[in-house]
Amino acid sequence: MSFLDLKNVTKIYPNGTKAVHETSLSIDEGEFMVFVGPSGCGKSTLLRMVAGLEDITEGDINLDGKLMNEVDPSERDVAMVFQNYALYPHMNVYNNLAYGLKNRGIDKETIEQKVNDAAKLLQISDYLQRKPSMLSGGQRQRVAMGRAIVRNPKIFLFDEPLSNLDAKLRIQMRLEIKKLQQKVGVTSIFVTHDQVEAMTLADRLAVINNGIIEQLGTPIEIYDNPKSLFVAGFIGSPQMNFLDGNLKNKTLSAESFKIKDIISDFEGDVTLGIRPEHLSQKENGLINLKVDLVEQLGSDNLVYGQLKDKKDFCYRCPGNLIIEKGSNLSLNIENNKYYIFDKSTGKRVN
């Protein structure tokens, strides 16, 4: 049995809404798991069930070999970092960190030792006497993490902790969280709707949609090999291009081009997915793109335009290529990196 085991965990709210469908998931000790999905997909609910803040309607949660379903949150030995940090406004930073330890009846010297160690690790030693209202966003974030670390819990739970920070700080804190987790080695679950955060932080990633885990795997697995239309569209930035098509006798026809010898026995309407970065310019290529707009990011250019049937399309090319607005590009798919999904079910078929 792994460290954290979810078995057919289901959440149905009193009003009948099914927020989480029968979900099973195993997380190993020390692993950094990220739940990613759009808002309202049930990822936070799942996290809160692990924390004990939401009742489990059906199924079992086992942590470190113990059934957690009926265990009170205070007894679960989990620590959580909230989106708005939920620091205790009337206590200074020191007491914010020490409060959980005090409640566990730990003696004063040990508490002081632990708080000071955590503060040093997070570089907040200078602010220990300040109230949370006197700290900046980044500092509050650190205090919130300190409060989790200091207790030395079995598992860290992060509920979109970076979404209140500005873009620059978010990237910085993202790095710090990852470094810290590697240093402390505590099993962690991180919930986010930001796919970049998810990709960069995760050891393993669970893409959740409508209360169902659509795909579970390492970030690269999921990026390279999305199993459904939803996952393909959600992971990757800019988003994957989707074209309507038809698959018959191993030949795909879409737009004004055909691809032969596709490894699939599926026949019928399909959606063809191509990542913007898997394209390259080539004379007499498959796809003709009329350029509307070029976003120059420095390292890359994002080229937006339309295909023949007015379908929006994006192409990502190196930043040193100069592409004029209004020009026509001829593009090819690199190394046959395309994805075909059943149009009706969204399942991958190639």
Add this chain to the structure above:
Amino acid sequence: MTRFITSSFSHLILLIGILIMVIPVWMIFASSTHTSSMINMNGLQMFLGDSFYENYLRVLLYKGGFFKEITALKMFFNSFIMATGVAILSVITSLMAAYALVYYRIKYATLLFWIIFITILVPLELRIFPTYSVMAELNLVNSYFGLIVPISASAIATLFFRQFYKTIPDELLESAKLDGANTWRFFVDFLIPLSKTMIVAMLIFMFVFGYNQYLWPLLVTTSEQYWTVVMGLKMMSGSIVHRFAFVMMSMVPPILIIIVLQKHFIKGVFQDK
């Protein structure tokens, strides 16, 4: 220039208002420092006389009432006990009632709250007979307990605390839970310190409310030993200057409370976080 005129005009109105309120009080104070023969002959005085100590000391220590059993000093003591008791008890009950209403999973909590709230429409004077009969059954007539308890459930204070608790984000409770705080610890370690300014404001409010009670103490006490200051205003016999002196002294406790704690009062009632 026009700004100067409008602001002086509004100041003038305020000053007139202040004078209308202050002058009668000042006249009573000034008159209470004269001898009673002086007042009887010349009417109310605008300027201080020289019998201040004499009059006030006599009022404080004079044994009044029908049975000559009670002094003003004892009345102040009674009023203090009553007002403090009402203040502390009503703050404790409304803190806890609000806590239960907001944080416990009570069915119909909102309905219950509104039932509590409409008791504002039923003042003590309306329920005075049943209340008295309960106190009599319990043998609490002529006791401090009987003076304090029936007026110690405050719907207004419950309202204030409830509204305040509702602004506290749920994450704080959840975070405290994960830190091992049970319901009691959350109340003591979080809600009480967070509502400190509001507690002070409600203490002042309820102190003055308790101090100002007239009809209830009049009914529930038959022994002069339990007379309060406000009752004494009516019951005190004696010459006009002594009554004036007593009136002046009766104003002191609430004014003192307000002066000392007004900063907390304003912060608590008009709380911006």
